[in-house]
Amino acid sequence: MSSKSNKTKAKVKNKTKFSFNIKRLILTLLKLLAVLVLILVFYCIYLDSKISKKFAGQKWQVPAQIYARSMELLPGKALTQQQLQQQLDALQYQRNPELSSPGQYSVSRNHITIYRRPFTFTDGYEAAQLFSVEFNRGGINRIMQRLQKQPINFARLEPQLIEHLVSPHQEDRELVRLEQVPEIFKDTLLLVEDRDFYHHHGVSPFAVLRALWVNVTAGRTVQGGSTLTQQLAKNMYLSNERTLWRKANEALIALILDYRFNKDQILEAYLNEVFVGQNYATAIHGVGLGSRFYFAKPLAELNHSEAALLIGILKGPSYFDPRRHPERALQRRDLVLRLMFEQHFLNRQQYEEAVQQPLAVIARAQLSNASYASYIDAVKKELRELNIEQQLRQSGIKVFTNLDTLAQESAEVAVRAELQNYDLALQAAVVVTEYQQADITAIVGSRTQVESGFNRALDAKRQIGSIIKPVIYLEALAQRGRYSLATKLDDTAIRLRSNNQDWQPQNFDKKFRGPVTLLEALANSLNVPTVRLGLQLGLPIISESLNKLGLRRDLTLHPAALLGAIELSPMEVSQLYQTLANDGMHRKLSTLLAVTDNEGHILYQRQDRLTRRYGEEEIYLLQYGLIQAAKTGTAQALARAFPHVTLAGKTGTSSDYRDSWFVGFDQTKLVTVWLGKDDNKAIGLTGSSGALPVFSRFFRQQGVNSILRAVPEHISMQSFSVLTGYPVGENCANAVLLPAFTEEGVVTVCEH
Structure with a gap:
């Protein structure tokens, strides 16, 4: 009896102990769960703070967008129909006689009708505009508003986007607002990526199950289980590692994003964040830049086939790369088009037309605009001098430049054509300016424009030879009563001490002419009279004159400098001649017009004014001499090339034929050309046989305006x-x- 009782008591005791242990375990688990919940709460608070701060503020470092000059159209402008069509093609306008949407144009016998895109210019936003340009032999005859059928005095095209300034390891993107994205594009994106986007809370278990079923029945991956919000969370905040921890974080961030921000904000962020491809070392993000990367046009202008391809690529930009894997990309595009048709986004005719179209993607190099590299070098140099906050620089600023893409192409064609029969070691640099406002409109920094690195137009300082002579003659003509164009100068032998060496300057033909007029000496670039004149004026006067004309560094001159034994870059030479060509009015040459933020607010506007450095009278006399040089002097080849046009210019050849120069101008443009070798070896070319033909070909390409000058x-x-x-x-x-x-x-x- 006692034994049985003891056993019963033991059982009760063990049961009680077990029950106690269970309760303690449960309590421990509850405490642990509470701690985990508390940790999760604090972690969510941390995530919420981190996510909200980034998402609500500046989400990305957005590259600066660099634009060329806007082509302005007005009656009387010397512009050919071919040049306008060339500019429209560069802007990726589509030729379409129906003119159904912006970004299109049509051509008739002497008209071009343009449906210009909307654009925020430096002076404000302009809506899309439909107008017609009529041409005659002289250029633009008149401009008509197409709808109102009223003549207008001014129209302009939007500027061409020529570059994104992407720093190393920085992503490249072009921001778009949600309202800029076509409805059919948004609807198709959500159809393919996240059908329940506007109904779930960031994470959708049903989407995972549905995607699994669709993929199984299709026999391949058609849909993913992650919501669009989860994809955004991964792209913006997480790495690509495949771990449960990353997936958990992705879900948490998606829930927080959905709670904190509305669906349109999330969708807009996704459209700007999503990875769309790789441009060499630079990652391309966002459908805005993706549209340009693959099709070279804005997102709003994609046709159904192009939109379907871009949306299809988002599934796997490397796997479906249309340039490397066109068959995969085509199948993916057709799948998206079929889904669009099944959901009645497209009717049967639209669907059948779209699936018949080829994959019309541009070459990868077409996005880079490599031929503008030299010009962009100059833009970068000027941007570094501006006091724009770093945060603003990374927020998608827009840089509006003075680049004239037609002038740039003309300069490149001139260099290629004239140098094609010369040794590849022969290099070139060209600077084109519109001198009245000191706008730099084109720069060629090397014989091969795709070459990066040394920019000879900006950085190659070479002996300028006779290019310096107009500076000397200008100083003489400024001394009223002492010198005139008829003043006699002595062209006889002279021996000097220059740079601690004996120096006996010679004329190019090794002859002496005795007394010659100042005009003859200038037009025929005679060395000996020039040296005598320079010594009469004094070297300090010549040095001061260089600074007055725009040289921004001091030079110590010796007598040989009077024949150009000083080293300047083509850009520095252009600055000197800007003042000479512009009737003595000086302004610092510039590539920049303005800089705005992403919303169009002005951050920088060029405001430096023209200042008078020389009287218009002495400048007029000097220009008369330079015009004579182009008619009968060392540049008389111009008179043969342009028999009914007045041009002005000066040849330059350095010692031992190492450098060939020509600087000249018409009514609006000043062009500086340099030819030489990087190792400074002789090239066997004078200014008239080397650089002058490049100048001449540029104006044959570009068109020339005869110099007209009022007599002071x-x-x-x-x-x-x-x-x-x-x-x-x-x-x-x-x-x-x-x-x-x-x-x-x-x-x-x-x-x-």
């Missing part, structure tokens, strides 16, 4: 003795008429 008030045509160079009466023999400062008490006695 204090300048008049006067008679000068050809024997003495002094003023004489109009009826005297052996006299020549030349422009000169109007003098009182002109000598009227004829000289014999």
Whole structure:
């Protein structure tokens, strides 16, 4: 009895102990669960703070977008129909006689009708515009609004996007707002990626099951189980590692995003974040840039076939890369098109037309605009000098430049054509400016524009030869009463001490002519009279003149510098001649017009003004001499190439034929050309045989405007003795008429 009782008591005791242990275990588990929940709560709070801060603020470092100059159209402008069509093609406008949407144009016999895209210019937003441009032999005859059928005095195209400034390891993207995305594109994206996007809370268990079923029945991967919000969470906040922890984080972040932000905000972020392809070392993100990367046009202008391909690529940009794997990409595109048809996004005709279209993707190199590399070098250099905050620089600023893409192409064609028969070691640089406003419109920094690195237009400092001579003659002509175009200069042998060496300058033909006029010496680029004149003026005066004309560094001159034994870059030479060509009005040359933020607010506007450095009278006289150089002097080849056009210019050849230069201008454009070798060896070319033909071909490509100059008030045509160079009466023999400062008490006695 006692034994049985003891056993019963033991059982009760064990049961009680077991029950106690269970309760303790449960309590421990509850405590542990509470701790885990608490940790999860704090982790979610941490995630919420981190996610919300990034998502609500600047989500990405967005590259700066660099634009070329906007082509302006107005009656009377010297622009050909072919040039306008060339610009439209560069902007990726589609030729379509129906003109059904922006980004299209049509061509008739002497008209081009344009449906211009909307754009935020530096002076504000302009909606899409439909207008027609009529041409005659001189250029644009008139511009008509197509709908109102009213003439207008001004129209313009949106500027061409030429570059994204992407720093190393930075993603490239072009931000789009949700309202800029076509409805059919958004609907198809959600159809393919996340049908229940507007109904779930960031994570959808049903989507996983549905995707599994669709993939099994299709026999291949058609849909993914992650919601669009989860994909965004992974792309923005997580790595690509395949772990449960990453998936859990992805789900948590998706839930937080869905709770904190509305669906449209999430969808817009996804459209700008999604990875769409690889451009060499740079990752391309966002459908905005993806549209340009594959089709070279804005997202709003994609046709059904292109939109389906872009959406299909998002599943796996490497796997479905249409450039590397066209068959896969085509199958994927057709699958998306079929889904669009089944959901009645497309009717049967639209579907059948779309599936028949080829994969019309552009070449990868077409996005890079490699031919603008030299110009963009100059843009970058100027941008570094601007006081724009780093945060703004990374928020998608828009940089509007003075690049004229037609002038750039003309310069490149001129270099290629003229150098094709020369040794590949021969290099070139060209700087094109519109000198009245000191706008740099084109830069060629090497013979091969795709070549990166050394930019000879900006950084190659070479001896300029006779390019310096107009500076000397300008200083002489500025001394009223002492020198005129008729002043006699001595062309006889001279021996000097220059740079601690004996120096005996020679003319190019090794001849001496005795007394010559200042005009003859300038037009024919005579060395000896130039040296004598420079020494009369004094080297300090010449040095000061270089600075007045725009040289931004001081040079110590010696006598040989009077024949160009100083080293300047093509850009520095262009700056000197900008003032000479622009009637003595100086302005610093610039590639930049303005910089705005992503919303169009001005961050920088070019505001430096023209300043007078020389009187218009002495500049007029100098230009007269440079025009004579192009007519009868060392640049007379221009008169043969353009027989009815007035041009001005100056040849330059450095010692031992190492450098060939030409600088010249028409009514609007100033062009500086340099040819030489990087190792500074002789090239056997003078300024007239090397650089001048490049200049001439540029203007044949671009078109030329004859120089027109009003005679300044204090300048008049006067008679000068050809024997003495002094003023004489109009009826005297052996006299020549030349422009000169109007003098009182002109000598009227004829000289014999």
